[in-house]
Amino acid sequence: MGDSNQNRFLRALSAAFRHTLPVLAGFLVLGIAYGMLMLDKGYGPQWSVLMSAVAFCGSMQFVAITLLTTAFQPLEALILSLLVNARHLFYGLSMLGKYKGFGKIKGFLIYTLCDETFSIVSSVDPPEGIEPKYFYLSISLLDYLYWVFGTLIGGLLGGLMPFDMKGLDFALTALFVVLFIEQVKNGKNWILGLIGIACALLSRLVFGAENMVLPALAIILITLIAGRKKLCN
């Protein structure tokens, strides 16, 4: 029986879909919120969707709204984006092996490597009989489309929301909590999870909500390197 690339991709897509459902909920809500906020600042769906499709970096896009409404300052935008997105450096390090040998699609996988996609890909193994390459591509592609589509809906609908979505974006927090449990329940990983929580909490308490990410990443890096001998085995 001939099994075309297209068929294998579609099988992977349907296997991947259920893993992305929490992201569907969270990204639709946050994407809609982003599209609405941009519209409110005078930027219609053509601009919000452009930003979502090209930059695809949730939290930084919200930060960039301020940039778009003050003065033209591209250098600030670049620097701020580097700082806010610095955590992606760590995702990349973890994906070096997983995304190895994927050829043409690798560029897209890296381009769309967001918090949520990283969480799923690093926690879930592709099911038996499903090609890893297409499984990972499906997760990245679906998450990307949810975000862009959510932005479009928000930009088109504006304030006309059909139901009260307050609290629905908690789906992403819930996703991280559950995948955290999934990752720390294996062997001695709980100590690593604890390091992540402790470093982030410390950074949040010392540097505040706005500036917690960079110090947290630095403390994590120092802790992991200092504790290398102990954590390795």
Added chain:
Amino acid sequence: MQLAPVQIILTVLAVALGAMATRFTPFVLFPEGKQPPQIVTYLGSVLPPVMMGLLVVYCLKDISIQVNPHGLPELISIAFIVFIHLWRKNVLLSIGCGTALHMFLVQAVFVVS
């Protein structure tokens, strides 16, 4: 105020460039053909659980313990998620129930005007 179309596009590109630099740098520094330094392989292997911990805290960063409702909706929902996940071990069930509980709590119980 609003920027001119060219300025908007340049701002979008600047934001994208920053984001993509952070995403592509590891893959550019450590290409497939070369064996990455041991420390990099080590970090790559231990980082996922650490980053999940960071992401959980990051999601909760704007909560204030002093201000009503004192982070209670999140705390209760997360405790519920942990409980139901350890019990039923079903990712989607845990996330779905936890999110539904959180929506109920912020819309009907801890209503902040």
